[in-house]
Structures are given as C-alpha cells and as structure tokens.
Amino acid sequence: MRLSWWKILCVVLLLIVSTAGFLGGVPAKPILNETIRNLYFHVAMWFGMMIFFGVSVVNSVRYLRTGNMRYDTYAVEYANSGILFGLLGLVTGMIWANYTWGKAWSNDPKQIGAVIAILIYFAYQVLRNSMIDIDKRARIGAVYNIFAFAMLFPTIWIIPRLVESLHPGGMGNPALNTNDIDARMRMLFYPAAVPGWTLLGVWITSLRIRLKLLEEQKLNNA
Amino acid sequence: MKYILALFKKDLLLEFRHQYTFYGIVLYVASTIFVLYLAMGQPESQVWNGLFWMIQLFVCVNAVAKSFLQESRGRLLYFYSIAGSRDFILSKLLFNALLMALLSIVGWLLFSLLLGNPVQNGWRFMGVAVFGGFGLSLVFTFLSAIAARAQQNAALMAILGFPLIIPQLLLMMKLSNTAFSSVFQESLTQIVLLLAGLDFLVIVLAVILFPFLWKD
Known part of the structure; x- marks a missing residue:
C-alpha cells in the first residue's frame, strides 16, 4: 500500500468508533436515549461531506x-465522494429522525x-457530462x-440559524448542540469519528483518482 | 464604465427594435397567470405567495435565458474584442436586473388583477418583488452564460439553477409573507441584509469567473 500510515490509522479509528461507539457510555437524554450513538456516524458524514x-x-x-487537468480529476472525484457522504448522512439522519422525531422527513431546514x-x-455532474470537449x-x-x-x-x-429547526442547537451552532454531548462522547467524536470517516473518504477518493489517471494515461498511449 | 454603458445601451436598443421578444415574455407571464387563475381561482394568501414566486422563477428563467443564448458566436467574439469580458457580463447583469424588475411589477399587477390581492402592505410587497426579481436575474444571468458555453438550452439552466436558488427563494417568500399583515417583524432587516449580501456575492463571482468562461 502506498503511504500506508494514514490508512492504518483510518482502520484503527473506525474500529474504535464502531466498538466504543456502541459499547461506550453515553448521557441518558429523554427521547434520544441510546440513539445518540448515531452522532458518531450521522454527524461525521456531514463533516466529511463539507470537507x-x-x-x-x-x-x-x-x-x-x-490549467493542469490533474486538478480537474481531483475536483470531480472529491465532489463524488461528497455526494456519497451526503447521501449516507441523509439516510442515517432519516433513520434517526424516524425514531426521535416520529417520521423520517419533516421538512426541517x-x-x-x-x-x-x-x-x-x-x-454539476450533469453539466460536465453534457460536454464532450475535455478542456x-x-x-x-x-x-x-x-x-x-x-x-x-x-x-x-x-439560514438554519435564522429559522426554527428540529435539529439541536438551532440558535447558534447549526451542526450540534455541544451541551448535549458529554466529555466521553466528545473524546470519541472529535478525535476518532470525524477524522476516521474523513480518512476513509480520502482513501476511497484517492483510489478513484488513481484509477482515473491510469485510464487517461492508457487513452493517451493508445 | 463607458463600455458597460455602451453595451447596456445596445441591449436596450435591441430590445426596443425587436419588441416582440419583450412582448413575448409579457404574454408568457400573462398566459401563465391566466392558466393559474383558471386552475386556482382566487387562492388564500399563503398559496398566492407561493404561486407568485414560482411564476417569478419561471419568468426569470425564460426572460434571462435568451441573454446569452441569443448572441451568435461571431457577435460574441466581436464584443469580446472591443470590450473586456468583465464589462460584458456587468452590462448583461444590469440589463437583466432591470428587465426582471419590470417583469416583477407586471407579474404583480396581473396577479392582483386575476388572482385577487391579499397584500396588505402594497409598497413593501412591491419592494420585495422587485428586490427578489433582481436577485433571481443575477443568478440566472450567470447560469445562462454557463449554459450557453456548454451549448445547451434553457433546460440545463433550470437544472443548474433551481437547487441553487431554493434558499434565496425561501427567504424571499418569508420576506414577502410579512407584507400580508401589517405587523412589522424585527428579523426582516436581517433577511434583507443576507439577500443583499448574496446578490453582491453573485456579482463579484460573476466578475471573477466570467473571463474563464470566455477563454477558448
């Protein structure tokens, strides 16, 4: 494996997240109860998508x-990974919402x-694919x-700061209410869950970029 | 500045000489609103507001789409050689903003004629409508430049633009909703500032990014 240290780190972090995330202690909150563990997955997806x-x-x-085409490949593939993480974030959020807000979709901002x-x-993908000329x-x-x-x-x-929302932390931090999670969760969320999932995304993207660059090389040589 | 005004004047003159395009859009507005009237009668204020902004959106796509799609390749090259690309996009933005402001007023008049007029505070609503039309026209002018460069039709513009415009549209609906009652809300200025900031951002981005669209 090329540049393997961060890939090993990624696997280790995700192993920690998926074991400690399910076994570790969480604050008992009304309504949320044990579903608060979804924080390690759902919120981490949004961090990944934005990154x-x-x-x-x-x-x-x-x-x-x-004007270097290499950067264009990077841009496309990172956008693809962003879409993937966004979809996963949406799905994990809808499952979560189904148990806490009563239904999967409630037109929350x-x-x-x-x-x-x-x-x-x-x-963006449609626009790109509508053109044939590469440059x-x-x-x-x-x-x-x-x-x-x-x-x-x-x-x-x-906008989420201006309008009411079912999400926590409506007035202020749009992502999460930092008072809802305690030190144990914070220790797992910021140093493990966010970088773990983000590294996984970077890994996927780098594989796709390398594949695409190889394809282009093959086309150029043919 | 001189070039911007000259190009702006040229667009205006073209509009006066080929009045059929302008009347065509006015007719488009009128017939859609008439169809709406046949379908909905005179709806209550919430529905009225929603319909108004939807019509604004579609009118804007149709009115602004032609601004770049109508120019032939040779003519664009000519403009590009006599004036900078920045002057060109600024003159287009200015022209479309005025066109859309005018169409917003026409749309509002027709709406109140056919679908009834639930608006309590007419001046405020007109201000919001013109301001909103202005914002819509800026975004769609730039998108029509992109669509024109991709040699695509107005359909691509809609695909590119609708998701981009949703947040602005929601804010404008919220803003214009306040014109249905005489109560004044504090958060209004916040939204107005946010929208004005977005408009400014669009202009800045258009000026920065437009030259890249033209390089060939």
Missing part, C-alpha cells in the same frame, strides 16, 4: 489558475439544505463548481 466539497472547490480554483447540496452536485468540460465545470459552492455554503450555514 470533500471544500477540497473539490479548492481543486477547481487550482485548475482555473494552472437542515434536511432541505442537505437535499439542495446533493441536487447541486448532481447538476471545455473541465473549465466550465470548475466555474460552476466555484459558483455553486459560494452560493450554497453561506446559505446552509446561515
């Missing part, structure tokens, strides 16, 4: 500045924001990626 979309947009900017984000990145596809895709990111993220960070 990947962020990395994708950084690579789009780098592509526009340098954050649920809407998540769907919007996923729709935007699907549109043009990369350039216009990058422009849309930057534009969409800049339009999307302020709104999904700001």
